[in-house]
Amino acid sequence: MRYAMAIDTNKCVGCTDCVVACQTENNVPIGYCRDWITETVDGTYPNIEIELRSERCNHCDNAPCVRCCPTGASQVADGGIVITVEDECIGCGACIESCPYEARYTHPDGYVDKCTFCLHRVKEGELPACVAVCPTKCMYFGDLEDPNSDVSKVMKFRKYKTLAPEAGTDPHIFYLI
Amino acid sequence: MKEELIISGRNLPHIDPHLNLWHWQISLYLFLGGLAAGILFFAAIVTLLGKEKEYEGAVKFATLIPPIALVVGLFVLIIDLSHMWYAWRLYVTFRITSPMSWGAWTLMLVTPLSFFWVMSYMKEYFLYWRWKEGWLGKIEGIVDWLAKNRKLMAWILVPSTIILGIYTGILLSAFNARPLWNNSILGVLFLTSGLSTGAATIILFGRSHKERKLFSQIDLILIGIELFLITHMIMGMLAGSQVQLEASELLLGGQFTVTFWVFVVMLGLVFPAILEIFELIGFRVPVYIPALLVIMGGVVFRFVMIDAGQLTRFLY
Numbered sequence: 001m002r003y004a005m006a007i008d009t010n011k012c013v014g015c016t017d018c019v020v021a022c023q024t025e026n027n028v029p030i031g032y033c034r035d036w037i038t039e040t041v042d043g044t045y046p047n048i049e050i051e052l053r054s055e056r057c058n059h060c061d062n063a064p065c066v067r068c069c070p071t072g073a074s075q076v077a078d079g080g081i082v083i084t085v086e087d088e089c090i091g092c093g094a095c096i097e098s099c100p101y102e103a104r105y106t107h108p109d110g111y112v113d114k115c116t117f118c119l120h121r122v123k124e125g126e127l128p129a130c131v132a133v134c135p136t137k138c139m140y141f142g143d144l145e146d147p148n149s150d151v152s153k154v155m156k157f158r159k160y161k162t163l164a165p166e167a168g169t170d171p172h173i174f175y176l177i
Numbered sequence: 178m179k180e181e182l183i184i185s186g187r188n189l190p191h192i193d194p195h196l197n198l199w200h201w202q203i204s205l206y207l208f209l210g211g212l213a214a215g216i217l218f219f220a221a222i223v224t225l226l227g228k229e230k231e232y233e234g235a236v237k238f239a240t241l242i243p244p245i246a247l248v249v250g251l252f253v254l255i256i257d258l259s260h261m262w263y264a265w266r267l268y269v270t271f272r273i274t275s276p277m278s279w280g281a282w283t284l285m286l287v288t289p290l291s292f293f294w295v296m297s298y299m300k301e302y303f304l305y306w307r308w309k310e311g312w313l314g315k316i317e318g319i320v321d322w323l324a325k326n327r328k329l330m331a332w333i334l335v336p337s338t339i340i341l342g343i344y345t346g347i348l349l350s351a352f353n354a355r356p357l358w359n360n361s362i363l364g365v366l367f368l369t370s371g372l373s374t375g376a377a378t379i380i381l382f383g384r385s386h387k388e389r390k391l392f393s394q395i396d397l398i399l400i401g402i403e404l405f406l407i408t409h410m411i412m413g414m415l416a417g418s419q420v421q422l423e424a425s426e427l428l429l430g431g432q433f434t435v436t437f438w439v440f441v442v443m444l445g446l447v448f449p450a451i452l453e454i455f456e457l458i459g460f461r462v463p464v465y466i467p468a469l470l471v472i473m474g475g476v477v478f479r480f481v482m483i484d485a486g487q488l489t490r491f492l493y
């Protein structure tokens with residue numbers, strides 16, 4: 001099993017519903033966020049191209065955050081989901097320094113926190129909160145190894161990219177372009 | 178023109194708009210760790226060569242610094258952990274892929290050894306204490322035993338101080354997300370710089386002209402190596418990818434240019450090297466001036482690397 005997400009940059013309207021849904025679902029402290037929307041503007045008016053992306057931890061296959069964590073608090077859970085275990089984390093910040101996507105932050109309680117692909121929901125067979133709530137249905141989530149999952153199906157006929165593949169992290173959030 | 182904007186709002190403390198998670202605590206710790214490693218390395222080598230009597234400053238007096246440096250370093254490091262009451266978690270596991278884990282365990286070895294080393298010289302520091310009486314009589318046995326086994330300690334210290342000195346650099350170079358740090362020179366560069374500040378400290382504590390001269394020569398060689406490694410590191414970045422080019426710009430025209438070239442390279446390496454050469458060819462130069470400059474350069478170098486490195490990132 002390998003969970004992954006495909007996000008359609010053409011369908012995303014940047015409404016930030018996914019950000020709010022995540023904050024509510026995961027009790028993210030006020031002023032913090034585990035996912036965010038980036039807008040890339042390319043060109044000069046009137047020849048302009050805009051890309052909207054809902055970004056979060058890429059649940060990398062070759063995750064530097066897991067590699068450099070001195071206690072093993074950053075670890076790979078079921079289905080390749082990268083998580084941090086609160087009471088193993090010492091708050092050294094090595095994982096934050098090591099993430100090319102700045103996808104982690106220090107929780108006000110001291111430990112490091114990040115997107116979990118809503119592991120608690122996924123275990124129950126539900127979709128991550130951000131995917132479930134997206135009004136344009138631009139996110140596809142599922143098991144990459146299952147050819148019939150939503151994510152496998154959409155990636156079969158769409159072009160996609162990953163962010164900073166040159167960082168060598170083998171990210172598992174795919175942006176449909 | 179390409180522009181990236183976060184439009185959902187995101188202002189994570191110490192991360193946005195650019196990473197500044199690690200501050201003076203880490204820089205200071207990296208410096209103190211390297212310094213302690215440098216001093217203990219030389220003390221161990223002198224002991225293994227059986228020259229303790231000739232180089233007393235190195236084995237007996239400069240070695241008073243490492244226990245203090247390591248305790249202060251560890252203290253600032255631990256108060257910097259945001260989840261510090263869980264720090265013991267470091268010692269219930271060993272993560273072979275994590276330089277920080279290597280460092281934690283190496284410190285666990287070197288810190289006690291640095292104390293034992295000082296203890297082993299107790300009788301020589303306090304010649305006139307009555308070593309046979311009261312509580313001193315109780316610890317006399319331990320002190321004697323440590324003094325007898327100093328060579329054994331030295332054998333353990335040689336590899337472990339090298340690991341300690343080199344790990345402070347590898348810790349940073351393992352982060353491929355920070356292009357300024359992510360080069361294989363940094364480990365050796367930090368080790369060399371640690372040894373050089375160690376040698377400089379020994380000069381300050383030197384007991385004889387011969388000792389100060391020897392360590393001035395050693396320091397001179399180390400400064401040469403360091404200058405070469407810095408050039409090598411910058412050349413490597415200039416021949417690298419876009420992210421590395423941007424990283425090198427911070428030192429070549431960007432925000433850290435003056436601090437780096439004036440305080441680290443000129444005042445911390447080149448100038449003390451010139452003074453040491455003058456000294457060697459017979460001019461009278463107060464030896465503590467180049468030594469203090471080298472130490473200052475070592476401190477500033479760690480601060481520049483920590484601060485500048487966190488500004489560099491992958492662009493996408």
Ligand code: SF4
Nearest residue numbers: 057058059060065099
């Ligand atoms: S995106 Fe960052 S936090 Fe997530 S797995 Fe990759 S390196 Fe780790």
Ligand code: SF4
Nearest residue numbers: 069089090092093095
């Ligand atoms: S901050 Fe926590 S999760 Fe991150 S590397 Fe340190 S111990 Fe591991």
